[in-house]
Amino acid sequence: MAGFEKSIDGKKVLVTGGTGSFGHQVTSMLLEHGPEEIIIFSRDENKQHHMRSEYNSPKLKFVIGDVRDYERVKEVTKNVDIIFHAAALKHVPYCEFHPYEAFKTNVVGAHNVKRAAIENDVQRLIAISTDKAVKPVNAMGMSKAMQEKLLLNNNGKESNTVISCVRYGNVIGSRGSVMPLFESKVKAGQPLPITSAKMTRFMLTLPQAINLVFYALQNANGGEIFVKKAPACRMVDFAQAYAEAITGKAGYPLEVVGVRPGEKIHEVLVAREEMHRAKEADDYFIIEPYKSFYTPVSENTDNAEEYGSNTTVQMPKQDILKLLKETKWID
Numbered sequence: 003m004a005g006f007e008k009s010i011d012g013k014k015v016l017v018t019g020g021t022g023s024f025g026h027q028v029t030s031m032l033l034e035h036g037p038e039e040i041i042i043f044s045r046d047e048n049k050q051h052h053m054r055s056e057y058n059s060p061k062l063k064f065v066i067g068d069v070r071d072y073e074r075v076k077e078v079t080k081n082v083d084i085i086f087h088a089a090a091l092k093h094v095p096y097c098e099f100h101p102y103e104a105f106k107t108n109v110v111g112a113h114n115v116k117r118a119a120i121e122n123d124v125q126r127l128i129a130i131s132t133d134k135a136v137k138p139v140n141a142m143g144m145s146k147a148m149q150e151k152l153l154l155n156n157n158g159k160e161s162n163t164v165i166s167c168v169r170y171g172n173v174i175g176s177r178g179s180v181m182p183l184f185e186s187k188v189k190a191g192q193p194l195p196i197t198s199a200k201m202t203r204f205m206l207t208l209p210q211a212i213n214l215v216f217y218a219l220q221n222a223n224g225g226e227i228f229v230k231k232a233p234a235c236r237m238v239d240f241a242q243a244y245a246e247a248i249t250g251k252a253g254y255p256l257e258v259v260g261v262r263p264g265e266k267i268h269e270v271l272v273a274r275e276e277m278h279r280a281k282e283a284d285d286y287f288i289i290e291p292y293k294s295f296y297t298p299v300s301e302n303t304d305n306a307e308e309y310g311s312n313t314t315v316q317m318p319k320q321d322i323l324k325l326l327k328e329t330k331w332i333d
């Protein structure tokens with residue numbers, strides 16, 4: 003990504019939720035450039051301890067804290083140039099059963115990060131959102147939708163801090179993803195659980211997710227939501243392709259188990275109603291902030307369909323296998 007180094011070189015970068023899947027990958031990719039310091043902020047000391055040993059880098063600083071605690075967030079953002087806000091509760095069923103906890107982390111936490119960023123004159127704050135925030139039906143999606151609204155209120159321009167969000171779908175193999183479950187089921191010779199034969203999901207790799215964040219870091223003016231176009235597939239096809247690659251046999255048994263609390267059959271990355279404000283650029287949609295109270299609706303955008311996991315390009319089997327290889331789930 004040309005010119006990207008300049009956005010990072012010599013900068014102090016804070017990663018909230020830095021011990022998670024996103025945090026690990028962004029840290030590895032940042033360390034290929036020249037940040038002055040990367041601060042990893044999260045609650046659990048064990049994850050921090052492991053990450054410290056794993057990276058063994060003098061550029062990493064580990065800070066224990068909770069995004070729900072404004073004073074702590076204010077302290078950790080002092081002299082920081084860039085924040086990647088990734089700390090979140092992200093499991094749909096758990097947020098569904100504990101919606102107030104999702105609210106405290108995903109909404110109040112984001113509010114604290116924004117307030118502290120503004121207070122400490124942080125240059126850029128890029129927050130990670132999800133397809134589940136679009137037309138949300140579950141507490142997780144609702145809390146992430148509120149996170150977007152709250153961070154981008156006033157078009158991210160109430161201060162010197164440029165605030166933008168990125169949205170993406172399922173990251174293959176990230177913590178809590180379906181891959182470890184599929185792996186253990188195939189090893190045990192048990193059927194792969196599928197929620198519904200129709201279910202589709204957007205799929206991307208962690209490096210693709212991080213590149214979207216870096217793209218946003220470089221191109222944000224404040225108030226945008228950056229969305230990476232991603233291929234999608236039916237989960238049935240994904241499960242079959244994976245099992246076939248591991249066992250060498252077609253037709254591995256699947257078991258339809260039904261949707262979990264709050265789960266959608268299909269996901270949406272850009273809603274039809276957002277298309278009026280969306281610019282299409284190469285592999286991206288950039289949903290721009292409101293420019294005035296009324297947004298003109300052109301014929302083109304009025305007819306534009308939502309960007310959904312069932313309406314976009316569905317990956318053929320060879321593309322699913324390529325993704326699985328890239329992410330090292332198959333050889």
Ligand SMILES: NC(=O)c1ccc[n+]([C@@H]2O[C@H](COP(=O)([O-])OP(=O)(O)OC[C@H]3O[C@@H](n4cnc5c(N)ncnc54)[C@H](OP(=O)(O)O)[C@@H]3O)[C@@H](O)[C@H]2O)c1
Pocket residue numbers: 018019020021022023024025043044045046047049067068069070087088089090091092107111130131132133170171172173174176177178179
């Ligand atoms: N993985 C996906 O498929 C996916 C898809 C779309 C969007 N996203 C978004 O990407 C972001 C990162 O996801 P991920 O996959 O990296 O998740 P993850 O692996 O579960 O990591 C979450 C991180 O947040 C920290 N955390 C949780 N609650 C916190 C709190 N209250 N205060 C401070 N830190 C807290 C966790 O550490 P402690 O528990 O130690 O605090 C951990 O470091 C999230 O915002 C998620 O919604 C993920």
